[in-house]
Amino acid sequence: MDQFLQQLVNGLSIGSIYALMAVGYSLVYSIMNFSNFAHGSVIMLGAYFGFYALTALGVPFSVAFFIAACGTAAVAVILERLAYKPLRDRRAPFLYFIITAMGASIFIDNSVIATIGPTPKTFPSELLPSFLQGMPLEWGALNVGRIDIAIFVVAAICLGLLMLFIDLTKLGKAIQATAYNMKASALMGINPNFVIILVFAIGGGLAGVAGVLYGMKYQVFPQMSSITLKSFIAAVFGGLGSLPGALLGSVLLALIETFVSGYLSTQYRDLFAFIILITMLVVRPSGIMGRDAEDKA
């Protein structure tokens, strides 16, 4: 029982990071109908922004967080303007977007390897706020790392705010309308270009938060973007384009992974993750909470 609870906590802490990452994939997909594979690289940049804001600039932790989120939001928007907008203007097929996204991802990853280097870095624990330092919290045999709690709380706050924003504000309604039908909403006076920039900025900002949290929990390294592939699976699992779906998919995927590696063996973990992905695509291509079936590319 102790072990079960511990694995549950382990799974939830991974799930909340997946969720922050998956939301970025889902948001962009809901508007532009393609999977922005450069998202993982933006997350990686967020971790580096946060790391250098903290160590090189020496700003307080909360400011470092803010800098990272703003930095990645800017990177995501610039990426949209430079890489995707020219394609949109030419009405390129969606396949071109995906290839461009992969190219951008490889470009960003290798730029970091070439300039900063491949060696992993750790957030120095003495620079973290005091409530994140020190021993893990203990309840009987259950141990919960302080950073894991922080990740859970931050992820819940960010995602809660995002859902409120989308459901309650005018801008949120504009995103919903554009996701539903870009042409019709444009005719109603919603500027699609503005909505797209907004979506990339929000997704980018969350990527920054996710990157810093990931870097704190593990390490900061250029190959981080490949790990975000899991959050993409989670987004597809939950239903690409659906925010609650991305959340649910992330938590479920993380729990399944953790229990498989905890009770069976780590070797089976990815096997199960991908079997779930494929089964889902065959049986219910729209995912748990997704809209109608479309290309999940």
Next chain:
Amino acid sequence: MQKVLYGILAAAMALSVNAQTANTVKIGWFGPETGDSALWGQAELNTVQMMAADYNAKGGITIGGKKYKVQIIAYDDKGDSVEAVNVAKRLISQDKVVAIVGAQGSGEAIPVATIVDAAKIPLVASTATNPKVTVSDSGAVNSYVFRACFTDPYQGKVAAYFASQKLGKRKAAIFMTIDDPYSTGLSQYFKENFEKAGGKVVSEVSYTSGEKDFRAPLTKIKAANPDVIFIPAYYNDVALAAKQARDLGIKQLLLGGDGWPSDNLISLAGTALEGCLFINHLDMDGLAAKPMRDEYRAKYHKNAELNSYMVHDALLMVVDAMQRANSINSVAIQKALLTCNIQGITGHIKIGPNHDPVGKEAWLIKLVGPNMKFQEKFATAN
């Protein structure tokens, strides 16, 4: 007649080309300059280039009464076995090196072994400790493959002996990288010897390289409640595993092998590894290592890694073999390597029947604050 003439001309030209390059000896190196183990690959490359520069500053090395300049030809294998095979082939067929050093990972050295054997080019591996590097699956010794380091069976034996006899631990857990022959091999030798000594391995769990979250398998180890946890992995994974283990409330001593020593280990792990122990090839803060440690730091402004010392000894073995063979012929170098008997920085290297150094000492190092403190050294029968 014309054909014969052309033949003679071509031969003469080939000879003259040879004559021009006759005072340079080409030695190949490959290892990871990028990727996860880039830190160690770069440390090796820096070292062999530093040594070549030192030899050449003295006018080269004397072989058979002639001075030869040393030229290092280096390729990045990205820590990838396929890439390692490609670059080894390139070193042999395109660059025509007389010998190769490096091949730090067993995963890269094993596939390359068959290639150098077929091409009859000696390879002296720096830190590839898996037994299959020098002895193939069929049990035959790979004639052209040698190494400067002790092997995993030896290392596993020392670690098991230390854990059971010196520390008196009865129950051990093993946390290994399932897709790395270094890690699985070392685990197996540790387990065999630990159980032979009366101990019991109560939990054996693994992860796949590239993973960053080890909490699920570590929770399994915690439930088994061992006295000591053996982690035969590389420093980066060790640091992550140690931190996560402490997060899960695992307070036991962690014990490791020669994948641990790195300048980055402690900065990555923070206090999670305080008091933990590992087996190394030398005392990197000791007297024997001092001249090279100082020269390396003066030249590259950072600390030499374990791989620097190991590849130093590997290149030393090649140079010594060339000098004793009085030749830069690859076959002659191989013959001389068979009788290698020199003093390196990492200890006395006497090549045994399996092309491994025999009776090399293993050094036990403890992590104390920011330092790696030498505890004691062992030499058991191989």
